[in-house]
Amino acid sequence: MSVNVRIPTILRTYTGGQAEVAAEGATLAEVIADLEKNHAGISARVLDDQGKLRRFVNVYVNDDDVRFEQGLETATPDGAGISIIPAVAGG
Amino acid sequence: MAAQTVASTTDTTTAPAAPSVDLGPAVALSCRECGERTPLSPSFACASCFGPLEAAYELPTGDPEALRKAIEAGPESIWRYAPLLPVPADVADKPNLNPGFTRLVKADRLAAELGVTGELYVKDDSGNPTHSFKDRVVAIAVEAARAFGFTTLSCSSTGNLAGAVGAAAARAGLRSCVFIPHDLEQGKVVMAAVYGGDVVAIEGTYDDVNRFCSELIGDPIGEGWGFTNVNLRPYYAEGSKTLAYEICEQLGWRIPDQIVVPVASGSQLTKIDKGLQELIKVGLVEEKPYRIIAAQAEGCSPVSAAYKAGHDVVRPVKPDTIVKSLAIGNPADGPYVLDIARRTGGAVEDVTDEQVVEGIKLLARTEGIFAETAGGVTVGVAKKLLESGVLDPAATTVVINTGDGLKTLDAVAATSGPTATIRPSLDAFRAAGLATH
Ligand SMILES: Cc1ncc(COP(=O)(O)O)c(C=O)c1O
Ligand SMILES: [Zn+2]
Numbered sequence: 001m002s003v004n005v006r007i008p009t010i011l012r013t014y015t016g017g018q019a020e021v022a023a024e025g026a027t028l029a030e031v032i033a034d035l036e037k038n039h040a041g042i043s044a045r046v047l048d049d050q051g052k053l054r055r056f057v058n059v060y061v062n063d064d065d066v067r068f069e070q071g072l073e074t075a076t077p078d079g080a081g082i083s084i085i086p087a088v089a090g091g
Numbered sequence: 092m093a094a095q096t097v098a099s100t101t102d103t104t105t106a107p108a109a110p111s112v113d114l115g116p117a118v119a120l121s122c123r124e125c126g127e128r129t130p131l132s133p134s135f136a137c138a139s140c141f142g143p144l145e146a147a148y149e150l151p152t153g154d155p156e157a158l159r160k161a162i163e164a165g166p167e168s169i170w171r172y173a174p175l176l177p178v179p180a181d182v183a184d185k186p187n188l189n190p191g192f193t194r195l196v197k198a199d200r201l202a203a204e205l206g207v208t209g210e211l212y213v214k215d216d217s218g219n220p221t222h223s224f225k226d227r228v229v230a231i232a233v234e235a236a237r238a239f240g241f242t243t244l245s246c247s248s249t250g251n252l253a254g255a256v257g258a259a260a261a262r263a264g265l266r267s268c269v270f271i272p273h274d275l276e277q278g279k280v281v282m283a284a285v286y287g288g289d290v291v292a293i294e295g296t297y298d299d300v301n302r303f304c305s306e307l308i309g310d311p312i313g314e315g316w317g318f319t320n321v322n323l324r325p326y327y328a329e330g331s332k333t334l335a336y337e338i339c340e341q342l343g344w345r346i347p348d349q350i351v352v353p354v355a356s357g358s359q360l361t362k363i364d365k366g367l368q369e370l371i372k373v374g375l376v377e378e379k380p381y382r383i384i385a386a387q388a389e390g391c392s393p394v395s396a397a398y399k400a401g402h403d404v405v406r407p408v409k410p411d412t413i414v415k416s417l418a419i420g421n422p423a424d425g426p427y428v429l430d431i432a433r434r435t436g437g438a439v440e441d442v443t444d445e446q447v448v449e450g451i452k453l454l455a456r457t458e459g460i461f462a463e464t465a466g467g468v469t470v471g472v473a474k475k476l477l478e479s480g481v482l483d484p485a486a487t488t489v490v491i492n493t494g495d496g497l498k499t500l501d502a503v504a505a506t507s508g509p510t511a512t513i514r515p516s517l518d519a520f521r522a523a524g525l526a527t528h
Contacts, residue, residue: 006306006309007309008136008305008309009134009308009309010134010136010137010138010141011138013138019309019310045138045139045140045141046141048140054140054141055404055426056124056136056140056141056142056143056423056426057141058302058421060302063299065298065407065421067406067407068407083302083306085302085305085306086135086136086141086305087136087141087143087421087423087424088135088247088301088304088305088320088321088324088356088423089135089143089320089321089324089327089328089356089358089423089424090249090252090320090355090356090357090358090359090419090422090423090424091225091246091247091248091249091251091252091253091297091301091319091320091355091356091419
C-alpha cells in the first residue's frame with residue numbers, strides 16, 4: 001500500500017524540508033516504521049517509549065482522527081492521505 | 092512551572108546577533124511535557140515530543156510589596172499585570188482594546204438559591220470589549236504578532252475568538268482572516284465580520300477547522316500569518332492567567348477555595364492554574380490549597396468522560412450541543428485539565444443542554460447577569476456539584492462567566508418572551524393578571 005504523509009513543520013528536518021512524503025504500509029504502525037526507514041528519527045518523535053502515539057500528536061488517515069479508529073492499527077488503504085498534526089489550543 | 096534561569100545559548104534577549112524580540116519578562120519557550128527550551132519564536136509544539144510550548148519567564152524576584160503597589164497603580168486592564176506577561180513594558184501605550192479588569196460580582200442571591208453559605212462570586216468576563224474572555228488572550232497574541240512581524244492576524248474559532256481577533260486586528264491596524272465552523276450562532280458570525288476582516292466558514296466541525304489551519308500554517312500560503320491559537324499559542328494562552336490575577340486581586344490578594352472554569356480546549360483552565368502558581372511564587376498571595384473544577388456540556392464532554400473513567404488521555408468526540416463555544420471534540424490541553432483537577436482535589440463535570448439553559452436563567456434571574464451558553468455550563472456544573480456534595484457550600488467559590496448572553500440568544504429565546512401582549516389599556520393590563528393593586 002502506498003500512501004502520502006503530510007509532515008508538520010517541526011518534523012521536516014527529518015524529511016529534508018519536504019512537506020509531503022510517500023510511504024508504504026497497510027496500517028499506520030507499518031507506515032511509521034517505513035517512514036523511519038527512509039527518514040531516521042521520525043518514529044521516536046511520533047511514538048513514545050512504549051511505542052504508543054504521543055498524547056499531543058494528532059494523526060489523521062483520510063480525514064479521520066485515528067483515535068476514532070484503531071489507533072496505530074488503523075488501516076491505511078492504497079492512496080490514503082495521512083496527516084500528522086500537533087495539538088492546537090482552543091478558540 | 093516556568094523555571095527562572097535560561098541557558099545563554101537559547102536566550103535571544105541577550106544574544107547580540109539575534110534579532111531582538113522584546114516580550115518583556117518572557118525569555119524563552121519551554122515544553123510543558125519535557126521541559127526542552129527554545130528561543131522565543133512563533134512555534135507551538137516541542138520538536139522532541141509534540142508537547143505544547145509555553146512562555147518561560149524571568150519573574151520579578153524583588154520585593155512583593157513593591158510589585159503589588161505597582162500593579163495596583165497600573166491601568167484598569169490586563170496591562171496592570173504586564174510584569175507577569177509576555178509583553179513589552181510599554182504595551183499599554185500602543186493602540187489596543189485594553190481588555191480585562193472585569194467585575195467580580197458577589198452573588199448573594201445566587202448563593203442563597205444554591206445553598207452556598209460561604210462567599211460566592213461570579214467573575215463576569217462578558218464585560219470585555221468584544222464580550223468574552225477571548226479579548227484577554229488576543230491582546231497578548233497581538234503583541235507577539237507585532238514582535239514577530241506578522242501582517243495578518245488569524246485564528247480557528249468557535250466564535251468568540253473570531254470576534255476578538257477581528258476587533259483587535261482592526262484596532263492594531265493588522266489585516267485579519269479568521270476561520271469558523273459554518274454553523275455558528277448568527278451573533279458570533281456578525282461580530283466576527285463587522286470589524287472588516289475576512290471570515291471563512293468551513294464546512295465541518297471546529298476540529299476540522301483546526302486541522303485545516305494547522306495545514307495552512309505549514310504551507311507557504313501561511314507565511315506572515317499569526318494564528319493566535321496555533322503558532323502564537325504560547326503567548327496567546329498566557330492571557331488567561333490574568334483571570335487568576337484579577338480574581339485574587341479583587342478578593343484582596345487571596346486565592347479562593349474553589350473555582351469553576353468552562354473547558355473547550357482546556358487552555359484557559361490550565362493557565363488559570365499557572366497564574367495562581369505564579370502569584371504564589373512571586374509572593375503576591377499566600378500559598379493555600381485551592382480546587383479547580385472543570386465544566387463541560389454533556390454533548391461535548393471528552394474531558395469529563397476521561398475524568399470519570401480514570402483515564403489520563405482524552406478520547407476525542409464529535410460534538411452535539413447548543414454550547415457551541417465549548418464544542419471542541421479534541422481538546423489539546425485535556426490531559427492537563429485532568430492533571431489539575433486531580434492534583435487540586437477538584438473535579439470535571441458536565442451538564443445537559445437543558446441544565447445549561449436553566450443555569451443561564453438562574454444567573455440572570457438572581458444576579459442580573461446574562462451569560463452565554465458557556466456561562467450556563469459553569470453555573471449548571473456548580474449547581475450540580477453543590478447538590479452532589481462535591482463542592483463545599485461553606486467555601487469561597489468563584490464561578491466564571493466567560494461570555495455574553497447576547498451572543499447566544501437562541502438558547503433562551505424560545506422561553507424568554509413577553510409575559511403578556513396586550514392593548515394599551517388599563518383594563519387589558521388588569522385582565523392580564525399582572526397588576527398588584
Ligand atoms: C465563551 C467561552 N468560554 C470558554 C471557552 C473555553 O476556552 P478553552 O479552549 O481555553 O478551554 C471558550 C473557547 O472558545 C469560549 O468561547
Ligand atoms: Zn517536549
